[in-house]
Amino acid sequence: MSRGKAPTLREVLGALEAEKLSDSGTAGRFEKAVDELYGKPAKTNPWFLRVLVGTGAWVASLFLIGFIFATGMAKSGGAWAFMGIIFIAGAIFLRKIGEEGGDFFSQLSLAGSLCGQGMVIIGTGMVTDSGEAGALCGIILAILMPWLYPETVQRFMSGILFAGSISVLTSLLKVPQSHPISLLLAAGVGGWMLYQDRVSIDTNYANAFKPVGYGLVISAVVMLVADSFHLGWARFGVLTMILTVGLGLLALLLAWIIVRDMNGSREKPVAWFLPLAGIVVVCAMTTSAPGIIGAIGLLTLGFFRRDKVVMALGIACLGLFLSSYYYNMGLTLLQKSEILVLCGAVLLIARALSRGMLTGGRDGKS
């Protein structure tokens, strides 16, 4: 099994046999299970079909809510909430039929589930005459639905619903610095879930981690992007300071996990201090642009978990936030030019000085 290349199921089974954790009977059952699960044509949809399904379900659920609203079937908040619960229960039931009954019931149940959640949230808000209660209801639904309705698109939407509801709730409760708190919560919990996806052995919980984690992390990125357009970064303030420090702490936590992981596997911790020092330096230099340390954290998490989606998101965010940071600086082009060249030169010199240490003298190609 070569380092760097993802091991195959065959290699993992071979390693288990070598460590006497699997006998011939288990190996036979293992191969049979692989045959049953993956020997036939794929049961899961490719990504572009999931996008199609998710978009269709959202649009259909909006039409359903519009229908109920237009007919006046649900006049009171209680009726909205009650009908929403009926919709969710029906969706869970339909999904079970859908597993055997075909794609129509699957799509119908997904649209019904999303529609039902929207109705319960609206209804709760109307009954209590309180937006806070509606947002709290959204949080509860976001926690419950990934397990009540175990489907990838639903779980992804639950991540987004959780982040959105937290943001609304903290804002309505007038929690000091509600926006950075909800953003940091979404980023932290999302990053933790993407990390847990690869370590937990509990099937029921672990399979929900990745889609919910994607939903949370993407919500945090959307909030950061909105900030960069809304605030125009490079304007120092309490908000950007809190976000930079918070995201820097999350990045430090990630670096600590990585360093601990490298030491735990008894490997030589080459240049382990560089990421720690790097995070502190980057945070100190970009206190007014929290997206930059956030993007570096995403990129690192993606590489650590070998998750191409997270890595691509990190690269895109880094390009976007760096451009936004320099564009919004209240400096002349000449001053920007000097800062950019200086920053670039520092990085290139640091690389040249530490190259032997970083690559162990093995990489002469780059």
Next chain:
Amino acid sequence: MGNASGMDMEATPARLRAIADNCGLSPNALNRAIQIADNRPDSGEWGRFMSYAMLAIGSALALAGVICFFAYNWANMGKFIKFGLVEAAIVAMVVGAWKLLPRMSGKAALTAASVLVGPLLAVYGQTYQTGADPYQLFLSWALLIIPWVVLGMFDGLWLAFMAILNTALILYGQQIAGRGMFLEVFLLNGAGFVAWEAQSIMKKPWFSGRWLAGILSIGAFLPLVISGVSLIVGHEREMRDLVDLFFFLGATVLVWLHYRGGGTDEFVLSVSTAGVMVLVTALIGNAILKNGDHGALLFMALVIIAQVAAAVAWIRWNISRREGGV
């Protein structure tokens, strides 16, 4: 027992958990299997990752700084310095490409040289006040880089070339023709897509990944779908819109015939199918939502659900045929 493709799949934690549920693997064994599959980067990989990251970010920042410097001093520079700077950069990139091709760094250098031709033409137009329309700049740019695009055999450069041509066409529509160039953009990207497919069946294809073909297929279908929706919901209907719709239907039928039942690319099937769904939804919505009938909203929801279900079933059937080798 376990077929070659199954046992040789990547051992992801999700797959291992599913297999363990089906074969009764002990928690200890599953935990160890997940540890093995986890395959975290070692110190050497981390070192290389950091080295590449510092190189990429450092180079990008320094390059951006150089661009800012010239942008600041641009107005005060003489025309020969301006031309000299851009041409020197092009020559440097071409020499780099000559030395480094066919490696990725050589392809990146050739792409950079091709991209720099645009600024060179812009400087030319600005200096001599040629009075040329912007679409002419883009068209000249595309024509001038054709030899490099052909020699480079790099899908990133082809994408840049197609983007420049698309821009030239759209600008021509806005500035000269005074109309949307939906059909022309479809024909351009459609031709690119067909060319991509033709090279893919050669003994030694130029490009291996299908992402470029996917982007070209979107570029071909999207303008016709936009035109179709405007035909359905718009007030002014022209013969040209009907022709666009005719081409959309023809292209969809061709794609369905070519890729159905065991083709190689369900993405293109999905793009064309999504286009049909958008048009059908617009058609039905336009017909029934105007009346203000509440039931129409429910009907629309059911129409969308039915369409998505049918599309998923149809595309999955194609995937099954391909993977099953039927």
